[in-house]
Amino acid sequence: MAQKKEYLSKNQKIVLDIIEKSAQPMKAYSILFNVQKKGLKAPPQVYRALDKLVEIGKIHKIESRNAFIACRNSACTITNATAFSICESCEDVKEISSSKLSKYLSNFQDKEGMKYNKYNLEFFGICKKCK
Template identity: 40%
Template sequence: MSAHAHPELTKNQSLVFGSLSEAGGPLTAYAILDLLRESGFRAPLQVYRALDKLVEYGMVHRLESLNAFVACAHTGCSAHGTAAFAICEQCGDVREFTPDEAIRALQDWTGTQNFKLARMTIELRGTCGKCLEAAV
């Protein structure tokens, strides 16, 4: 989803989203702050406020295990509320995907357990194919 799909983005939200989009991988809030200091960012709170809204809009995802954020690779993430990521522990590559069958199974489980799901992020940690090939 591009920044212009949400015309209500503030300047700070647009700058944060742009930083994540250009990064091509996950960034911590402090890394974003460092990138945006020349654009007037002075405090982590400015970055976190922008990130909170971008996550709410489904344009950015938080990678819990890395305590970092990544621009959404799919349109419509805010509609299904679930993101899945394969994270390479060697090169740091992060790939977003949608495992529909697994998501349905987890949603079914929450229904049978009377558990109200707020959000779901699936993170797979391991080694990507490129790193596996390089190790051979």
């Protein structure tokens, strides 16, 4: 599950660790604040790590929130098909893993028959706790 962490650089590990420990998406500058004790002092150090981690699928960016969440899939390489549920009240975010949904969207074609190699879907609502 965490095997691939071995291939990560020092800074990438540090940033991934802090995101994985968080139950919720973290903002870049909140990450920066939290890793300053580990020696990462400047934004580029954090953003570089974030870029790489997104690229390899260890984390995902929640675009509507400018925040980053750890990927909980066992494989953690799915960077091209992401879906999230976001509670608009408590801002709780969960990754949705529905093979039915991902099949449907991965096979989606538009009117001109164009297919896509990547998508990101964000659902919004009020979660059970907040209801």
